[in-house]
Amino acid sequence: MLEEEYQLDYFKTQGFVRKICKACGSAFWTRDPSREVCGDAPCEPYNFIGDPIFRPHTLDTMREAYLSFFEKQGHTRVERYPVAARWRDDIYLTIASIADFQPFVTSGIVPPPANPLTISQPCIRLNDLDSVGKSGRHLTTFEMMAHHAFNTPTEEIYWKDRTVELCDQFLASIGGDINNVTYKENPWIGGGNAGPSVEVLMGGLEVATLVFMSLGRQKTEGQGYDLKGEMYYPMKLRIVDTGYGLERLVWASKGSPTIYDAVFPEMVSHVMNAAGLDHMLDNKEYTKILSLNAKFAGLMDISGTNLFNLRKKVAAAIDISPDKLDKMITPVEKVYAIVDHSRCLAFMLGDCIVPSNVREGYLARLVIRRTLRLMNDLKIEEPLADMIEQQTKILGDRKFEQDISVVREIIDRETEKYAATLERGTRIVQKVAKTYKAKSQRVPLAEIMTLYDSHGIQPEMVKEIAAKEGAVVDLPDNFYSIVADMHSESKHEKEEDNTTKYTGRVTALPPTKKLYYEQPSDIEFEAVVLDFFDEYAVLDQTLFYPEGGGQPADTGTLVSAESMVRVDGVVKVGEVVLHHIAGGVLRRGDRVKGMVDEERRWSLMRHHTATHILLHATKEVLGAHIHQAGAQKGAESSRVDIRHFKHITPDELRRIEIAANRMIMTSQPVEISVEDRTKAEQKYGFSLYQGGVPPGREIRIVKVAGDIEACAGTHCRSTGEVGSIKIIRVEHIQDGIERIEFAAGIAAIYYMQHMEQIVTASADTLSVQFENLPATVTRFFTEWKDQKKEVERMSARLVELEMRTLVGETAGGITIVVKRIDLPQKELSAIASSVAEKGGIALIAGAGETARVVLASGDSRVNAGEIIGQVCSLLGGKGGGKPTLAQGGGPELGQLDLALKVGRERILASLHV
C-alpha cells in the first residue's frame, strides 16, 4: 500500500514522527522522537505486566467506558449480534464486529443500522484453541469493541484522521498516556477487501486495529492496485472498521500476570479451588513465573513443539529445570483454559447453538469435550453445567436467548454422552491392544487412525491405555496432519450449476413480472414470449413459481396460437424466470396463455405454509433453540429438519401435531410484506433466516401464525387454507438434527386413508377388530415363539427316536449308516453328527422341496466335504462343508436313492474295504 496513505494531517498537527522499526523494519508513527522500535511483539516485550498502563477496569466498566465515549462522540450504540452468525452462510461463528455487517451493509446494498455506530461484539475464534491458557493471552471468546463509519460517495461521515483522533482520545479517557502510543502501518487484506490500516500499540500490546476498508476485488472505474498478485479497486463505500480488544484493554489496565487473571478473576479462583490449587494464587513465586511465561509467550509462537522452547526459556530465567516448571505450570494453564472454554460455552449455548456433529454444533461439542477432558485431568468434580451457569450469571445482561435450564440439560447430556464414548473407547482400545500384544507387534498407525476417525478416541488416550495393557503404539508427531491429509483426498468436486451458463443471455432481458406473488391463488395468465433458447422460454410475466427455498417449481402448460407445450421445470436466473419446455417450440413474440397445474400448486402452497406452522409449533413445544436446519417441500409430503439436542418423543410429536392443527383451525391470515432488511432484523431478530439468507436491501417477510420468516415461497392466504397437517414420521438425521416428515391438506388425508387401509388389511388377515390389533399381534408373536420352541423340542425328540432305530452296517470296524429320513436339514445334521461322535460315518438324505443330504464322518479317512460334492452333483446341486460334517442338496429328488448308493460306495472306497 502506498506510503502517502498514512500521511495524516492529524499526525502532523499532533507532532507525530514517522519512523522505521529497528527490529522489524515496519513504519510507525510516534510522538516520542527517541523511540526506536514499533512497539509490537516481538520487537517490544509486554511491559504493562506489573505496571498497568490504564486506570483499573473490569470488563463491564471498560465496555461501558468505550461505548459511552463513542456515544458522546456522536455514535449510536448498537446491540450485540449473536455469536452464531445466522445471517451469514459462509461462516458459523461471529469472528469480528464487521462480520455483523457483512455482506449486505459492507457491499452497499443495505444501509447500516446506524451511521456512525459503536458496538461491543462477542466473537469466537477457535483457531488458537491449543494456545488458550498456555500463552497467557489467547482466548476463544473475546469482545471486539468497535466504532464503524460507512462513507458513501455522497455522504462523508469521517475517515482516517478522525478515527485516529478518536482512538487517542479514548485511550486518554481511560487513563492511558498517549505519548506512549504508536501507530504501526500495516496494510490490511482479507475477505476480498483491502485498505490501509494501523495497529495501535501500547506497552508492547496491540490494543486496537484501525482498518480503512476502501478497496475491493470487484472492478470499478477507479485506479486498480496489485496486492499480493490480486487486483483491487476502489469500493463504492469506504468503511472505518476498528477493533478494540476489550479483554486486552482490561488486562493492560490491571497489569496482571495473564489476561485470564484480569478478565475473569472470580472464575479463575473458583476453578483453582475446585482443582485444589487455591494455594497458588497468593504465592509470589507463582505470580512471577506466570508473568515471565506470558512475557516470553508474547514474543513467540507457541503452537505445537514450540511450547517446549517457551518452557526452556522461562525455566532458564528462573533457574529451574524445564520439567519441574512444566509440572508446576501445566495445572494452572489448564485452569485458565477451563475458565475460558466455559465462558465460550456460555455464549455458544446461550445463543442457541445445539451441540451436534455438524456445522457450528460440532464446534460447540469440540469445546465441550475439550473442557471435560481438562476437568478430568485436574480431577474437578464440579459439573460443567454449574460452571457454565456461573459464567452466564457473571456475563449478566448479555441477553441470552436460551433458557439456562435448557443449557444445563444440554451440558449434562453431553457430559453423559462423552463419558459413554470414553468408556466404549477404552474397551475397544483394550481389545486392540491385547490383539497386538498377543502377536507381539506394535499397534500400527492405521489402527490408531481408525480408532480416532471412527470411534473418536484421541491417540494420546490410545497410547495410555495400550501402555497399561503392555502394548506399544506407533504414534507420529504429525498425527493430526496425517488425518487431515487423508480426509482431503476424499474431496468431491462441486456440481456446477447449469443455469449459470445462461446468465449472459439473460442479463439483456427485463426482469420477469412475478404474478405468482401478486395473485398466488390464480392459475391462468397471459403473457408474451420474450426469448426462447435451449428449450427455455422467457415470458414478460408469469404465474409459474420457480424452484427455490426448498419449494419445487410449478408445472403446467403454455398455449400459443399454433401449439400447446408442457412446462416441466421453472428456474430463476437473476430476476428472470426460465420455463423449461418439454417437446415443442415457442417463438419470440408469441402471445401465450399459461395454465398452472392447480392441484399441484395448491398442494405445494399448503405444504409451504404448513412448514412454517409446524416449525412454530415445534418451537412452542420444544423451546427457543429450535431452528430450521433445512427443508424440502413436495406435493405429497414435505420435511423440515430442526436442531434439537435429543430425540423428539412420540408424546412431544403428538403435542406438536395438535398445536400445529390448532393454528390451522383458528384460520389466521398469512401476512406477507416486503420490508427493509436492517429494520426487519432489529424488529424480528435473526430467527428470520430459517430457510437461509436471501440477498438484497429489502426482504420478503412472511408471517404465519406467529412464525416470522424471510421467505420467497408461495403461501396460502390463511392458515385455515392449509386444511390439516399429519406428521408422518420423525427421523434422526444427524446428532442434533431431527427430521420431521409430514403431509398437509388433501395429502394428509390421503396419508391417513393409506394408513387406515394398512390397518384394516392387517386386521382382516387376523380376523379381528382393528382395535384389537396390537393385543392380537402380540399374542400371535408370543405364540409363534412358543411354538417354535415346541417344534425344536419335538425335533430333538424325533432325532432321539431316529437314533434308537438307526441300524448301520459295519465295515472295517466302523459303523456306517446310509439312510433316507425325510426330516429337515437341521435334524438330519443332528442325527448324522451324533453317529460321527461315536466314531461312525453317516450319510443321510431327506426330501423336501429339494433333496437334502448330510454326511458326517467320525473317521479321518473319510473326508465328508469331498464326498458330498459328488453325491450332490447327481442331484443337480452342489454341497460342501468341513471334513467332519458336510451338507448339500439339489433339485432332482428322483435321483436320491442313486445318490445314496454312490455315496455309500465312495465311503467304502475311502476306507479301503
Add this chain to the structure above:
RNA sequence: GGGCCGGUAGAUCAGUGGUAGAUCGCUUCCUUGGCAUGGAAGAGGCCGCGGGUUCAAUUCCCGCCCGGUCCA
C-alpha cells in the same frame, strides 16, 4: 453435506457360507444356623429390516433403518 466404524441372549461382546457361543446378570436346586461365597442345572436369540447370490446366508452383495465417530 462427505467419509469411516458398528447393530448377535437383559448387559458387554466373541464367532462362522454348513447344528448360534462366552462372561456377567436372571431363575431353581445344593452347600451354610444366616450372610459373603462355593457347586449344579435351567430359562433367555426373527444374529436390525427388506431384497439378491447360493444346494445352503447370522456370515457374501445391494438398498433401507438405527447407533457411534471424524471432517467441511
